[in-house]
Amino acid sequence: MKTLIRTFFRTLRIVLGPFMQLWEFVTRPKGVVRAPALQQAVNQQCQNLALYQFTTCPFCIKVRQEMRRLSLPIERLDAQHNPQNRDALLKGSGALKVPCLKITDASGQTQWLFESGAIISYLNQRFAAA
Numbered sequence: 001m002k003t004l005i006r007t008f009f010r011t012l013r014i015v016l017g018p019f020m021q022l023w024e025f026v027t028r029p030k031g032v033v034r035a036p037a038l039q040q041a042v043n044q045q046c047q048n049l050a051l052y053q054f055t056t057c058p059f060c061i062k063v064r065q066e067m068r069r070l071s072l073p074i075e076r077l078d079a080q081h082n083p084q085n086r087d088a089l090l091k092g093s094g095a096l097k098v099p100c101l102k103i104t105d106a107s108g109q110t111q112w113l114f115e116s117g118a119i120i121s122y123l124n125q126r127f128a129a130a
Contacts, residue, residue, distance in 0.1 A: 017056040024061045031071035039071065042127060046074050051119075052089045052100040054080040059116040060099045066120045070127050074101075 034042065051067070051074050053060035067074055077085040079098055090096050093112035101113040101122065113119055 013056060020056045020058065020061065024065065027065070029065055029069040031068055034071065042071070043073055045126075046072050048104045048106075050075040050077055050102040052077050052079045052085060052093075052102065053098050054078070057098055062116045063099045063101075063119050063123075066123060070123060072123065072127060 049072075051060075051063060053064070053076055055078065064076070077088075079085045079089045079096070079100075086096065089098075089100060092102065092110060093100055093114070095114070097114055099114075099116055099119055101119045103111040103113060103122075105111075113122055
C-alpha cells in the first residue's frame with residue numbers, strides 16, 4: 001500500500017510540475033529597483049545566504065517569488081535532485097525539509113530557517129527597507 005501511495009504522489013508531481021513552473025514564470029513579479037550602490041550592498045549581504053529548495057515545491061515557489069520581488073540574488077540549491085545539496089541540508093539543519101534558508105553571519109555561525117512564511121518575513125525585515 002505504501003508503494004502505491006508513493007507512486008501516486010510521484011506521478012502527481014511529474015504531471016503537475018511543469019504546470020507549476022509555467023505558473024511561476026507567468027506570475028513572476030517585477031523586482032525592486034535600487035540605486036546601484038544600494039543594490040551592490042544587498043548583493044554583498046546575499047552572498048551569506050543560500051536557499052535549499054525543490055523546483056516544484058509550492059512553498060519554495062512562494063519564497064522564490066519574494067526573492068524576485070525584492071531583487072535578491074540568493075544562491076538556490078536543489079535539494080531534490082542533487083545528492084550533495086541534500087546531504088548538506090540534512091547534515092547542517094538536521095532535517096530534509098524545504099524551503100530552508102541557510103544564513104551565515106560574519107563570524108561564520110550558521111542558522112537554518114525553515115517555513116516559507118518565516119523565510120519571507122526574514123527577507124522582508126532585512127531587505128525591504130533597503
